[in-house]
Amino acid sequence: MTEQPRLAEQNAAVHLPEPFLKWFAQRGWSPRAHQIELLATAQAGQSVLLIAPTGAGKTLAGFLPSLTELAGRPGRRPGQARRGIHTLYISPLKALAVDIERNLGKPVEEIGLSVTIETRTGDTPAHKRQRQKLAPPDILLTTPEQLALLIAAPDARRLFEDLRYVVLDELHSLVTSKRGHLLSLGLARLRSFVPGLQTIGLSATVAEPDELRRWLVSQNPPGGMAELIVVTGGAKPEISILDSEEHVPWAGHSARYATPEIYNEIKRHKTTLLFVNTRSQAELLFQELWRVNDDTLPIALHHGSLDVAQRRRVEKAMGENALRAIVATSTLDLGIDWGDVDLVVHVGAPKGASRLAQRIGRANHRMDEPSKAILIPANRFEVLECRAALDANYLGAQDTPPLVNGGLDVLAQHVLGCACGAPFHADALFEEVRTAAPYAELDRPTFDRVVDFVATGGYALKNYERYARIRLNKDGLWRVSNPRIAQQYRLNVGTIIEVPALNVRYIKAGSKGSASRGGRVLGKIEEAFLETLTHGDTFMFAGKVLRFEGIRENECFVSNAPGSDAKVPYYGGGKFPLSTYLAEQVRIMLDDPQRWKKLPEQVADWLRFQADKSVLPKRDDLLIETFPRGNRYYLVAYPFEGRLAHQTLGMLLTRRLDRAGARPLGFVATDYALAIWSLADMGRMFRAKKPSLAALFDQDMLGDDLEAWLADSWLLKRTFRNCALISGLIEKRHPGQEKSGRQVTVSTDLVYDVLRSHEPDHILLQATRADAATGLLDVSRLAEMLSRIQGRIVHKHLGQISPLAVPIMLEIGKMPVHGEADDTLLMDAATLVEEAMGTK
């Protein structure tokens, strides 16, 4: 859509009230076409989705319908009842809600509107929340969890009876998670309170806008969609890939080789935003930059595990333009304003074209100026991936993930929430739930099983009738059986499950933390990582090298480590798997030597070597190489389907190879490839067709093998834990007591074992398997791949390692090896004891 200023002005005059026109004019601005179009659509009674790049004035656009309507509303006369909330604004981040309050307050004041705007988040004091219910503001800025709480209150209907608009910010990021599922159910509830309710979705560019359009409106009748307004354009970003003078490493994620070149770019620009994919990369890059920071430029670190106070300080400094560079993870992905960033550096591969576009949008928050960005691949495969992403960004390709059906655990939480608000009729609630797009395909038997689950646990053994949380009364309504249930519900609302983590606290070296309670808290770190440390190990956190002193209760004690090398690397893995779209682009590039010319010479050479020594896979083929090395035999496959799918594939193949007598020992998976090693010569076995590769990679591995492996997998246990907490089977918090992560972990694992052996078809296990298939296991993607490669497997039996195999072979030993039973480790420990004691 191109802007047509004159038409826009004429339209503005029709739709914008006088004070608004004056306000724009006083500032020498004119309303943008999409702002007016959105206003006109809303005024015509339609819900609407606005897709626009950052800096397009999205927020103001989203609020114009509310502000103009509120401006024209007659004031409340004395004695007249207080009005309910007029507009609800929902954002994924607390900070964003606070930011908007500031940004919106200014025009409201300048235009001279008497509109009240307030935020309500987890940080809002209780007395203010209470007051907000008695005297609601016109515009309430809040989060999905707070909405869930509000609709579970007995006075919800009254609070929302005057609601006109719901504005949903950063919709693209909300809809992909369980938070989005919960929010969609909350919206359905609001629509049942106020049938004429209109929604306004604000989103960055996505692959399938229609999914979001359906999400915004009732799916009764099915397929209904919000209107769509797309703002294209903005200046084309200037993106380049760092063409390093240095040797680009074969493997690894640090991009350490490029530190001096990155530092020079920081010096050349006003403010640089450096994005990385994981916290550990952020720590490492920050450390490396300070190592070369001879000019002591103010360079800061920001990631989600750091202490909140520390993060706020960094954010404030950033807002005041006091920093020259900031190293950040995805905590900064969303739309907070970050001062005058004039360069975005992306270290490591972006993993998705849309994600790259959104991150680059951070620079130059004004839409009409080009963003400037540099991509720093950390290894050679990432060079290919960066190149593919860069081409995609120019082409405007989008690869945001498709939306999945709503989780049954989330539905269970919502059902209990509804009962806490008011008694419900199952027929009516079922119809209401199905108006939410993620639940449009929900069938009645499943819904009834969820209600049964909420009531008594839904077990085949009907033992808990007398303990029911909700009960069906004679009038056909389900009611909460006890006010305590509602109290517990309120403490456990939401779908965000924290990974068990411990506070990291400073103490003096060697003091074990017993004498004093130690110094300040640096942040939180996952328990799973800390468990692998022993006293005296060093690791990197909060921009420092720390020495592990010990754990006590919920705290991990650390001291400053002498020297600057951390002994224990932390492999967090890529948080996001390589997108299907980018994976395909990389395969296409490998298959097209013409395109290698755009690659750095050393990388193109690498591919030429591969063509010479082995072969490069055709775009739809799966290349499998086998070769001996040391006293082991290796199989390396190159599916390019992302780490999660490769991990699942590795688990399943190892099982099959074991049955075939190949005696596999372990495997590692990256985003690009999978390597399995064994004692038997797999290449020979495949040549003799015992088994054939076609049989080994047959789709039937997703049947019994998957089931058998899943049953015992920690992946499923972790997924079950999330489902158990979200569904309310197990409480996150109980009045008066906080459960530590470990207590919850232990009990959900035990519950899982018992439930699986006694009632494998229980609804919560169904929900768990469904989650795992799209989440940690990525079975759906693996299934697509196995079907794609049928009859297209290319086997190269080599005498030695190929150039393409080098990167993944280097990962062996750096990444956790899968497929080894824990008992083997116990055996090793026990043997050590036996040796030491001289008993064996």
Place this chain on the structure above:
Amino acid sequence: MTFALAMTALLADPIDIAGERAICDRRGVLYFPELRLVTVSDLHLEKGSSLARRGTLIPPYDTGATLLRLQAVIADYQPAIVISLGDSFHDGGGAARMHSSFRERLEALMAGRDWFWVAGNHDPDAPADLPGETVRELAIGSLVFRHEPSAVRVEGEISGHLHPCARIVQQGRSVRRRCFAGDGGRMIMPAFGAYTGSLNVLDRAYAGLFRRETLMAYMLGTERIFAISHAMLRPG
């Protein structure tokens, strides 16, 4: 002795507790061959329904699962004496709440043996309407069986209550398992119940109970017991 038991006995070297020979079974029970005695601790039967009463509706199958495992152990050893070392039921009303089918299974297990319910902190009184003898503690030979380990050192004391587990770190990976904890003088049993959590033997709750230098954790593996010395154990 069945074949399966013979294998178990082979894999688990007998240990010595105050002069009595004992086998730590990987399923979490202690067997004294000379006494034909099996002891098991912290069954926590009906923990599921106990939590359900307070609104946490976890699956009601824990009693069944626990009894099934106990049944297998008893079938293997055919003991003359069984001692349930306390916290046999998760709360005082547990035995009364138990489903009739579970009660029948439990009674069948008890038939023809001397069965002792040692009183625990969760179940200080005799379980309702069940056979067996309820005792505060029990002395047999040089051994004494009680629920809570006593603060002063007692040679030959077998107790439970603390739900011991141990953790080791090998090759950058951490393994945590329930365990028997013993120093040759006294022994603390792992919890047997399906829903019972566990507490690391290095936790402060165990302070002063063991002679550190001879403390061993007999960690429960899938196929066998792993005897791990104090030096290899990690807290947490």
